[in-house]
């Protein structure tokens with residue numbers, strides 16, 4: 001069973017920025033790519049790296065540790081060493097708040 005969790009205000013994730021939040025045990029990354037908000041797992045699938053300290057580009061989010069890039073639509077790594085996709089989550093905006101379906 002999934003539920004919609006309020007993550008933060010829309011203005012906290014500006015264009016080109018990354019944001020992390022934790023709900024219970026779930027660690028989620030929010031990314032604003034050209035005005036669209038994406039939600040994925042926060043921790044890299046390769047090792048224990050926090051992707052919110054990585055870099056956002058047109059290709060996706062780049063892990064700060066070994067530089068795999070993950071597509072924000074499907075979570076798939078675009079280059080080694082990561083081989084496993086990140087989980088991706090539905091996002092909705094309501095009254096300037098970001099909600100993620102977890």
Ligand code: FES
Nearest residue numbers: 044046047063066
């Ligand atoms: S920890 Fe992210 S690529 Fe290695």
